[in-house]
Amino acid sequence: MLNSKTLLLAHHGTAGALLAESLAFDIAVPEQTLIVHLLVVPDLWAGMQGDDWLLSASTRDDFGRYVEGILQANMEEQLRAAPYQL
Structure with missing residues (x-):
């Protein structure tokens, strides 16, 4: 089984990002794994x-x-959408 002490979860609200989130929670060991949540800002905000x-x-x-x-x-919506907190 894959296990890490720290996971970087880049999230941008897509279906693929939701699958990555689910995988991160499956891999994480409660109270042993730190999930660092990186909110990805879409390119459409560039040059505004x-x-x-x-x-x-x-x-x-x-x-x-x-x-x-x-x-x-x-960002707050993404954090609320997490199925559970470790």
Whole structure:
């Protein structure tokens, strides 16, 4: 059986990532294995500070906080979706 003290779980919400999550929990030994959850940010967020929407510094900052809020909500959703905590 495959066993590791630390597992890196890269997650982005896809079906494949959910399968990897399930495998990580199957491999992990409770209280002996640390699962490091890496939230992968999709490429679609790259370059979102273009001048097509940038009207002022405050608009840029507001939009930055909005995007950070979406990413935070996505991360919290992924953490809640875990079937159990080790």
